[in-house]
Amino acid sequence: MNKPIIALDFQTYEEVETFLANFSGESLSVKVGMELFYSNGPIIVEKIKQQNHAIFLDLKLHDIPNTVKSAMISLAKLGVDMLNVHAAGGEKMMEFAREGLEIGAGSGKRPKLIAVTQLTSTSEAAMQTEQIVKASLLESVLHYSDLTKQAGLDGVVCSALEAEEIRLQNGEDFLRVTPGIRLLSDAANDQIRVVTPEKARVIGSTNIVVGRSITQANDPVKAYNQVLKEWNV
Numbered sequence: 725m726n727k728p729i730i731a732l733d734f735q736t737y738e739e740v741e742t743f744l745a746n747f748s749g750e751s752l753s754v755k756v757g758m759e760l761f762y763s764n765g766p767i768i769v770e771k772i773k774q775q776n777h778a779i780f781l782d783l784k785l786h787d788i789p790n791t792v793k794s795a796m797i798s799l800a801k802l803g804v805d806m807l808n809v810h811a812a813g814g815e816k817m818m819e820f821a822r823e824g825l826e827i828g829a830g831s832g833k834r835p836k837l838i839a840v841t842q843l844t845s846t847s848e849a850a851m852q853t854e855q856i857v858k859a860s861l862l863e864s865v866l867h868y869s870d871l872t873k874q875a876g877l878d879g880v881v882c883s884a885l886e887a888e889e890i891r892l893q894n895g896e897d898f899l900r901v902t903p904g905i906r907l908l909s910d911a912a913n914d915q916i917r918v919v920t921p922e923k924a925r926v927i928g929s930t931n932i933v934v935g936r937s938i939t940q941a942n943d944p945v946k947a948y949n950q951v952l953k954e955w956n957v
């Protein structure tokens with residue numbers, strides 16, 4: 725069973741604990757982002773790991789190659805399952821990030837490493853004017869996806885709507901991790917281009933990241949089971 729990755733977008737460990745208590749005994753796949761990591765520190769990862777959940781540490785590193793490599797050596801020691809960087813940091817930065825994880829993981833298994841192509845909050849118009857890029861948003865995403873693969877990473881974070889093109893270009897095994905997922909009954913909130921878990925599967929996501937549809941639901945377990953069902957039909 726391929727589990728949806730639940731975005732734990734909370735500030736405090738108490739909120740995380742209350743939320744995870746709904747799923748006691750079940751092993752989940754969760755995403756720890758900047759908000760939670762910066763307000764609690766690495767201990768948050770340890771606490772969640774103790775409950776047997778798989779962790780995607782979503783810190784989106786982007787700095788000079790050496791700095792990212794050193795950061796990744798430290799982060800690998802936390803024993804998370806997946807981490808990410810910004811592809812905009814360049815091929816060398818991504819290679820160094822991967823090497824850092826290899827060093828940090830030692831004889832253990834290197835965590836998966838993926839790259840953010842263009843943020844889903846970036847519009848084509850903003851990309852073209854602010855980054856003075858002449859390409860279309862899709863061309864830019866596909867270019868970054870290629871660069872990510874060349875750097876030896878495992879995949880990208882992208883919109884589900886780009887997943888199929890990336891699969892065709894970079895292969896079945898190259899991860900397409902997609903946020904922007906909503907159940908039919910939900911509001912889209914600030915996500916502009918949203919798809920259901922079922923549609924994400926059909927159009928080529930390999931992993932979905934689901935936040936508010938589950939964390940803010942009246943009945944999070946029911947919402948999770950609905951996502952799980954649609955995602956694994």
Ligand code: C5P
Binds near residue numbers: 733843845934935936
């Ligand atoms: O609540 P929602 O399902 O919109 O949460 C989506 C999660 O995915 C959030 O944690 C958000 O930061 C993250 N994310 C995103 N778009 C990206 C990368 C990450 O929405 N391109």
